[in-house]
Amino acid sequence: xxxxxxxxxxxxxxxxxxxxxxxxxxxxxxxxxxxxxxxxxxxxxxxxxxxxxxxxxxxxxxxxxxxxxxxxxxxxxxxxxxxxxxxxxxxxxxxxxxxxxxxxxxxxxxxxxxxxxxxxxxxxxxxxxxxxxxxxxxxxxxxxxxxxxxxxxxxxxxxxxxxxxxxxxxxxxxxxxxxxxxxxxxxxxxxxxxxxxxxxxxxxxxxxxxxxxxxxxxxxxxxxxxxxxxxxxxxxxxxxxxxxxxxxxxxxxxxxxxxxxxxxxxxxxxxxxxxxxxxxxxxxxxxxxxxxxxxxxxxxxxxxxxxxxxxxxxxx
Amino acid sequence: xxxxxxxxxxxxxxxxxxxxxxxxxxxxxxxxxxxxxxxxxxxxxxxxxxxxxxxxxxxxxxxxxxxxxxxxxxxxxxxxxxxxxxxxxxxxxxxxxxxxxxxxxxxxxxxxxxxxxxxxxxxxxxxxxxxxxxxxxxxxxxxxxxxxxxxxxxxxxxxxxxxxxxxxxxxxxxxxxxxxxxxxxxxxxxxxxxxxxxxxxxxxxxxxxxxxxxxxxxxxxxxxxxxxxxxxxxxxxxxxxxxxxxxxxxxxxxxxxxxxxxxxxxxxxxxxxxxxxxxxxxxxxxxxxxxxxxxxxxxxxxxxxxxxxxxxxxxxxxxxxxxxxxxxxxxxxxxxxxxxxxxxxxxxxxxxxxxxxxxxxxxxxxxxxxxxxxxxxxxxxxxxxxxxxxxxxxxxxxxxxxxxxxxxxxxxxxxxxxxxxxxxxxxxxxxxxxxxxxxxxxxxxxxxxxxxxxxxxxxxxxxxxxxxxxxxxxxxxxxxxxxxxxxxxxxxxxxxxxxxxxxxxxxxxxxxxxxxxxxxxxxxxxxxxxxxxxxxxxxxxxxxxxxxxxxxxxxxxxxxxxxxxxxxxxxxxxxxxxxxxxxxxxxxxxxxxxxxxxxxxxxxxxxxxxxx
Numbered sequence: 037x038x039x040x041x042x043x044x045x046x047x048x049x050x051x052x053x054x055x056x057x058x059x060x061x062x063x064x065x066x067x068x069x070x071x072x073x074x075x076x077x078x079x080x081x082x083x084x085x086x087x088x089x090x091x092x093x094x095x096x097x098x099x100x101x102x103x104x105x106x107x108x109x110x111x112x113x114x115x116x117x118x119x120x121x122x123x124x125x126x127x128x129x130x131x132x133x134x135x136x137x138x139x140x141x142x143x144x145x146x147x148x149x150x151x152x153x154x155x156x157x158x159x160x161x162x163x164x165x166x167x168x169x170x171x172x173x174x175x176x177x178x179x180x181x182x183x184x185x186x187x188x189x190x191x192x193x194x195x196x197x198x199x200x201x202x203x204x205x206x207x208x209x210x211x212x213x214x215x216x217x218x219x220x221x222x223x224x225x226x227x228x229x230x231x232x233x234x235x236x237x238x239x240x241x242x243x244x245x246x247x248x249x250x251x252x253x254x255x256x257x258x259x260x261x262x263x264x265x266x267x268x269x270x271x272x273x274x275x276x277x278x279x280x281x282x283x284x285x286x287x288x289x290x291x292x293x294x295x296x297x298x299x300x301x302x303x304x305x306x307x308x309x310x311x312x313x314x315x316x317x318x319x320x321x322x323x324x325x326x327x328x329x330x331x332x333x334x335x336x337x338x339x340x341x342x343x344x345x346x347x348x349x350x351x352x
Numbered sequence: 353x354x355x356x357x358x359x360x361x362x363x364x365x366x367x368x369x370x371x372x373x374x375x376x377x378x379x380x381x382x383x384x385x386x387x388x389x390x391x392x393x394x395x396x397x398x399x400x401x402x403x404x405x406x407x408x409x410x411x412x413x414x415x416x417x418x419x420x421x422x423x424x425x426x427x428x429x430x431x432x433x434x435x436x437x438x439x440x441x442x443x444x445x446x447x448x449x450x451x452x453x454x455x456x457x458x459x460x461x462x463x464x465x466x467x468x469x470x471x472x473x474x475x476x477x478x479x480x481x482x483x484x485x486x487x488x489x490x491x492x493x494x495x496x497x498x499x500x501x502x503x504x505x506x507x508x509x510x511x512x513x514x515x516x517x518x519x520x521x522x523x524x525x526x527x528x529x530x531x532x533x534x535x536x537x538x539x540x541x542x543x544x545x546x547x548x549x550x551x552x553x554x555x556x557x558x559x560x561x562x563x564x565x566x567x568x569x570x571x572x573x574x575x576x577x578x579x580x581x582x583x584x585x586x587x588x589x590x591x592x593x594x595x596x597x598x599x600x601x602x603x604x605x606x607x608x609x610x611x612x613x614x615x616x617x618x619x620x621x622x623x624x625x626x627x628x629x630x631x632x633x634x635x636x637x638x639x640x641x642x643x644x645x646x647x648x649x650x651x652x653x654x655x656x657x658x659x660x661x662x663x664x665x666x667x668x669x670x671x672x673x674x675x676x677x678x679x680x681x682x683x684x685x686x687x688x689x690x691x692x693x694x695x696x697x698x699x700x701x702x703x704x705x706x707x708x709x710x711x712x713x714x715x716x717x718x719x720x721x722x723x724x725x726x727x728x729x730x731x732x733x734x735x736x737x738x739x740x741x742x743x744x745x746x747x748x749x750x751x752x753x754x755x756x757x758x759x760x761x762x763x764x765x766x767x768x769x770x771x772x773x774x775x776x777x778x779x780x781x782x783x784x785x786x787x788x789x790x791x792x793x794x795x796x797x798x799x800x801x802x803x804x805x806x807x808x809x810x811x812x813x814x815x816x817x818x819x820x821x822x823x824x825x826x827x828x829x830x831x832x833x834x835x836x837x838x839x840x841x842x843x844x845x846x847x848x849x850x851x852x853x854x855x856x857x858x859x860x861x862x863x864x865x866x867x868x869x870x871x872x873x874x875x876x877x878x879x880x881x882x883x884x885x886x887x888x889x890x891x892x893x894x895x896x897x898x899x900x901x902x903x904x905x906x907x908x909x910x911x912x913x914x915x916x917x918x919x920x921x922x923x924x925x926x927x928x929x930x931x932x933x934x935x936x937x938x939x940x941x942x943x944x945x946x947x948x949x950x951x952x953x954x955x956x957x958x959x960x961x962x963x964x
Contacts, residue, residue, distance in 0.1 A: 204913070238369035269910040327901055333894065 044089055045104050045118040048128065051082045052161030054134075059163040068149035075139045075153040082160065093125060100170055109188050109229040111305035113230035114177075117170035124167040124297060127292055135160040135286040138281035149186040152193060155185040156285070164291055167296060175301075177248065179215050179293065186282070186290065195276040201270075207259050208270040209281040215257035215298070219250045223305065226250075233302070236307050247309040254302045255317075259292030265324045272335075273342035283339060360411040361422055364440055367412070367450065368490035368503075369455070370405035374398040376753060381475030389861075393477035393678075398482050399461050405454045405489065413447040423495060439557055441495035449492045449627055452699065456706055457485040463710055467717050474577045477610060478515060484616065491624045498556040500628055501539075501546050504589060507621065508535040515609040527605035534602040538592020545585030547954040549635075550579075562634045571637055572812045573844025576639065577925035583642025586632045593625025595672075598669040601883060603676060606628060607668040611713035619706035623698045626682050630691055643687050650683030667712050675705060707743065761894040 055078030059071060091102060100119030108116045118127065139156055156266035162185070164177030191202035214335070224230050226246050228236065237247060262268040271291075275283050303310050310317075368610070379499065380386060380393035416422065461481060468474055487506040494500045509532075516528030548752040551554060552574070553564035556950045568574045590596075595603035607614060636642045657677030661670045837927035 207917075266909045267914050271907070327905075330894075330898040330901035331905050333898035 044105055045084060045093065045102055045120060047085050048082065048089075048168065049118075051078060051085060051352065052157040054131045055079075055082075055163065056157040059150055059154040059157065062150055063326055064150065066150065068146075071149050071153050072139060072142065075157060077140060078157060079132060079136040079160070083129075083136065084129050084133050084162075084175050087349065089120060089125060089128070093120060098122075103170065112231040113171075113224065114173045115232075117174065117233075118168045119170040120168055120322075124298070127289075127296060128164055128169050131293070132291050133164050134285060138285045139212060141284065142279075142281045145192065152189070155189050156281075157183045159189075159285060159290075164294065166293055170234060171299070172223075172234070174216050175297075176213070176220060179216065179297070181289065182293070183209050183213070186286070188280045190274060190278045193279045193282065196277075196281075197210075198277045201273040204270045205274045208267070212257045212260035213330070214261075215253045216301075219253040219257065222246075222250050222253070230344070234304055236301070237306055238303055246311065247306050248312070249300060251306045251309045251313065254305075255298070255313075257296045258298040258302065262291060263294065264320060265327045268324075268328070272340045272343040276337055276339050280339075283342070287342065295349075356423060357417040357424075357745055358407060358419065360415050361419075361442055363408070364412055364424060364442055365426060365438065367405050367408055368486045368493065369737070370401045370408070370889060371484070371486025371489060372484045374401045374485070375479045377401070378475045378479030378482065382473070382479050388472055391472075391474040395465055395478045397460070397805065398478040401460055401482065402454060402458045402485060405805040406451070406458055406484070409447065409450045409454050411487075412442060413444075413451055415842075416444055416447055437496065437557075439495040440493045441558075446627075447494055449623065450489055452623065452702055453492055453620050454485065456489075456616060456702070457481065459706070459710075460612045460615045463615065463713065465740055467612055467713055468610060471610075473517075473734045477514075477613075480510055480513050480517070481613065483544060484613075488616075488620060488624050493715040495558050496548055496556050497549065497558060497561060497632075501542060501589075502632070504542070504593065505539055505627065505751045506624075507624070508532060508539060511606070511617065511621070514613040515606045515786075517610050517613070518608070524608045525609040528604075529648075531602040531606045532597045535592045538588045538590075538599055541585045542589030544587075545582050548582055558631055565635045565638055567881060568797070572674070574638055579638035580641045583636045583644060585648050586635060587629065587642055590625045590629035590632070591649060593628070594622045594683070595676045596680060596683060597649050597651075597656065597676075600657070600676045601654065601886070604669050605670050606668070610717060611668070611709065613896070614672075615706050615713065618672060618709055619702040619810075622675060622679050622829065623702050625688070626694065626698055629683070629686055632695060633686060633691065638721065646683055646687040650680045650685075650687060650791060653677060653680030654684065655680075666717065668709075671705070672706055677702075678705070704743075720945070733954070780907070849896070 044059055055075065058078070059074060062071060062074070063102055089102070089155070098121070102122050103117070103119040105118075106116040108114050135156060139153065144153070159182055162178045162182035166182065169175035185201055187206050190205060191198050194201060220232065223237070223242075224232060227241050256267065260270075263271050274286060278286060327343050332341050335341040335344060377397045378394040381391050386393075420439075424440050424442065425439075428439045461478065466479060472478065484507070484749050487503045487510060490503040491500055491507065494503060512532040516524055517530050518524050519528070526627075545711065546556075549561060552568075553561055555561065555564070568579075592599045603617070606617060609617075632891060636646070654677050656681055657673045657675075661673035678697070682694045682697050682701075685697060807882070
């Protein structure tokens with residue numbers, strides 16, 4: 037059977053979600069080690085499938101490949117469209133590998149292991165969805181979906197100040213989601229087309245002023261997620277309070293969503309407005325790097341230090 | 353590449369990979385797959401792959417000798433409009449440098465087998481040396497600035513790991529950290545220039561960059577300021593690598609690492625840094641200031657390094673400062689557009705300094721002591737070490753028939769016409785290197801054969817350096833300098849040796865009681881207090897800036913966020929009190945909100961039209 041015929045991308049979503057469901061169906065009394073073994077098995081299959089992507093993937097061809105398309109709710113422009121390109125492929129691989137690391141390095145099993153591992157898998161699936169989505173609304177759906185399990189992971193398994201950190205994270209990321217959704221809806225409203233596809237907006241279709249406003253909303257939205265100064269204060273708290281495996285996932289995968297979104301949607305949708313803002317963006321990113329690194333030096337808490345340095349690394 | 357090339361040249365890209373494969377092959381032992389007392393095989397494997405690299409390199413050298421220089425280029429990474437290629441330059445001088453690197457690595461590894469006889473993590477050491485050697489051979493062969501930069505970073509990493517080899521000691525940890533950070537400063541500055549060059553010239557191959565630089569100079573497309581900044585960034589990388597004046601502290605601290613790594617670091621790593629600088633030289637013509645800075649840095653390093661070396665009591669540290677000093681001379685030669693002299697000096701210095709460090713290593717291995725005030729009289733007990741030391745020292749200070757003598761002679765002759773003061777620098781530095789005899793310590797046996805063999809063979813090679821130089825550089829003749837110059841050089845060398853012989857070691861080192869002398873000695877032995885100066889300026893500045901940033905972050909940015917949170921909670925609390933239960937007031941509020949929202953939207957869409 038030909039590999040290209042398999043719905044590999046859908047499998048990448050289905051496997052972690054089904055795994056999460058399967059874990060929740062286990063009896064409450066199931067041994068934590070066994071639950072972890074199940075999670076590891078699911079992730080192994082997920083990584084295997086993401087490695088299989090490399091076979092039909094053609095690096096020479098630009099644009100999205102291995103596309104899958106199913107009409108979902110055409111009335112509001114929400115289609116189930118997936119695709120992968122040179123930008124998202126490595127991120128998908130990293131996502132699988134780091135979730136596996138997070139599962140393997142989990143040391144503390146005592147509290148509600150079933151839910152814990154299921155949530156980790158849920159995050160992995162949602163992040164895969166966000167990386168593979170080829171429709172603005174679909175991306176947004178997955179972008180928001182990943183938020184809830186992470187919030188639970190911080191607020192259940194976190195440290196002493198977890199309530200503060202989790203709420204801060206939730207509010208910041210919800211605002212980020214709102215801005216992004218606002219930008220997507222505004223785009224549909226202003227251009228008059230509701231297909232929410234990833235086609236670049238030219239100045240014939242939309243005035244430069246509106247483009248700049250929409251891009252600014254996206255910048256702030258993804259800037260919160262990346263995070264760039266001054267929208268970063270949620271990250272040090274989240275890192276300090278989250279348990280180490282969750283921190284691994286947060287720094288390794290979830291923050292990449294911000295950069296990915298900025299590249300895919302900020303640059304992909306508004307190339308003209310982007311080129312106008314580019315020098316300013318470079319300055320902003322450089323300021324973020326310096327600010328983050330300097331603040332990292334002043335930290336005494338090691339996890340906080342990592343948080344600040346990962347802010348330094350998240351340059352545009 | 354044409355198929356007609358000899359096989360050894362076609363496969364030249366393999367040479368750096370030998371070293372890296374050594375690391376990969378040592379991994380099972382490093383990872384603890386085998387018992388900790390069975391680590392020798394990893395060492396043997398590494399020596400074997402290094403031997404392969406030496407053989408391959410010498411075959412390639414022979415083929416290039418016969419068929420002339422070649423350039424090979426391999427695709428590496430291509431995405432959209434980014435096309436990175438691995439370019440290797442196979443010319444006589446790169447391959448000679450490669451032979452030096454691989455041979456030194458081989459010698460140092462055999463030496464290490466004896467020196468680290470009782471070391472637990474032998475495999476880790478040899479794996480790291482393999483990594484080190486791979487990166488070094490890559491740097492030497494690379495014809496592409498980006499590749500060079502990349503490999504220089506790998507060198508920085510491997511230096512860090514090697515210096516921090518005995519990571520359980522606090523001094524070692526600070527030394528490794530300082531080495532890493534100092535080189536990083538240089539590397540980051542270099543990266544800035546690399547990025548700027550990539551944007552301006554569009555290619556990273558040195559040959560393209562040279563023609564771009566020549567064009568830019570003619571057309572004036574690069575402003576003087578930009579050219580100066582570019583040049584300063586470019587020399588910062590090699591300055592960090594070669595431990596030149598403002599970035600020299602790490603080399604002295606790095607002496608905390610194992611001695612065999614010190615051999616490599618002081619002979620070939622600094623050579624690689626200088627080679628990169630030499631490759632960058634044509635790009636520096638965009639800015640006179642950069643050349644002047646190079647000259648200044650070289651001069652300061654040469655004189656100050658030699659002075660500081662005199663006042664050290666630690667055997668290894670004294671010689672590390674002398675490395676700084678010699679590389680300062682190389683920098684001066686490069687800055688004065690004398691690449692031939694720089695190359696010869698590098699070769700002689702590399703060989704002699706490696707030998708010197710070997711004899712020092714032999715002394716340390718048998719006495720477990722590197723404090724000069726406690727050593728002496730080893731000569732009769734360790735004849736091989738003594739002869740190696742004497743030959744190396746004589747080679748370094750330029751006693752008559754040995755390598756550096758000819759280099760100094762040529763340098764003084766060539767520079768005498770153009771820049772007399774710098775010729776004086778050469779003579780002065782030469783004079784400063786007092787050979788230090790040793791005279792104490794009973795019951796020190798000669799080292800084992802694993803250390804003696806490479807030492808003795810290298811001794812022979814150092815003795816033969818003049819012949820080697822004649823082969824490499826036959827055209828102008830290495831003896832192409834006038835009699836007075838030759839006399840001056842040998843006089844300065846002899847004067848140094850005589851002075852060194854007259855000064856009884858333990859008296860000088862134990863410190864003078866007279867106040868002015870005492871102060872001078874302290875000043876020198878503390879490296880002109882550079883470290884304290886750094887602590888008071890750079891380190892303090894960064895620490896203050898980071899505290900300020902943290903304050904802004906905590907008080908202003910985070911304070912704003914928390915304030916907003918408190919504000920919304922507070923307003924919600926207050927609003928709660930206004931709940932009356934009357935339906936009319938609710939409806940009124942809702943209608944009011946809708947009106948405000950709609951007017952906002954209409955104003956906003958109107959404003960959008962006005963925007964450009």
